[in-house]
Each structure stands twice: as structure tokens, then as C-alpha cells.
Amino acid sequence: MARAIHVFRTPDRFVAGTVGEPGNRTFYLQAVHDARVVSVMLEKQQVAVLADRIGALLAEVNRRFGTPLPPEADEIDDLDPLVVPVESEFRVGTMGLGWDAEANSVVVELLAVTDAEFDASVVLEDTDDGPDAVRVFLSPESARQFAARSARVIAAGRPPCPLCAEPLEADGHICVRTNGYRRAAFGSGDEPLD
Secondary structure, eight states: OOEEEESSOOSSEEEEEEEOOSSSSEEEEEEEEEEEEEEEOOHHHHHHHHHHHHHHHHHHHHHHHOOOOOOOOOSSSSSOOOSSSSSSSEEEEEEEEEEEETTTEEEEEEEOOOOSSSOGGGTTSSOOOOEEEEEEOOOOOHHHHHHHHHHHHHHTTBBOOTTTOOOOBBTTTOOOGTOOOOOOOOOOOSBOOO
């Protein structure tokens, strides 16, 4: 079966979002153009890496080609939730990131997880071989907005432990930095305080 490549050359929206409560969230990237909506599932760390690499790519494009860098996004234009129902096309395995000098666009390609071996050159290429893909072209400003929103989505999870940086659970946390020891509060005597 031929691979499905969903291409968004001028998306109305490309955002990261979640479904579920902190500690049990599923992360998605969603591309929207008119009535067409494509969602893919991925890990939180993949969203963080993609947002970080977009910033690095824009800086490199500026250094190499003199393309003006858009300012860091102080305000996020799109804080709307994901378009529902969220139906994932696939789970993301491999991500590609590039620069299209002709279109002056950041190109994000998301490839489905696959057990089959494929030539890595299919990333950012139109071939019939390889896993299903979503390819999105973003203006530098839209790419900055994507990165800023992604950082906000990631930060909306559980707060980190101040000692080990692991997420704090609502019902407590056994910190690896304290070897699982929980400090008890004591009064003037040896008895624990209530």
C-alpha cells in the first residue's frame, strides 16, 4: 500500500495540544486548513525537542542566509483547544525539520512509527516508499508561535519536584534524591507533630 502524505502548504493552524488530565495526558500535533484536520499522536519529549529545534533552525537560517529572525513570541496568538474529535492518523516515530528557501518556510515532517526498514532519505521527499507522513510548511512567525505554544502546553503538566525535577503527583512523591526518605516534622519532644 502506498504511503499517505498529508501536506499543508498554508495551514490555518499548526499546534501542539493535549487530551487528558496532567499526569495522564496524551500529546498531539494538529494541522488545520479550512475543513481539513489531521492529528498525530506523539510523546511530550518529542514536542519539546521539535519546539527547541525550530528555534535553533531559525537562528541558523538567519546566520547562513541573513533571513530576518522573527522576535520571540511574547504573546501566543492561538490558545484555543484542539479541534475535536481528535482522531490520530498515526503515532509519530521520526521527525524531520528543514528550511525551504524558495517558500521562505520552516518545513516540519512527521513520520509514522514503523517496524519496516526504510531509507532515511524519504524524510522530506515525495516517494512511495516509507511510512505515512504529515508535512507542514510554516512561516518563520508561525514557527515561533508553534514553539511558544508548545512550551506552554508542556509546562501545563504536573509541577516538577524542586530536588529531582521529576513530576510531582497529587497524592505525594517519593524523591530519588532523598532515597525515599520522608522528613517528619517534630516539635520540642521526639514525637511527630500532627
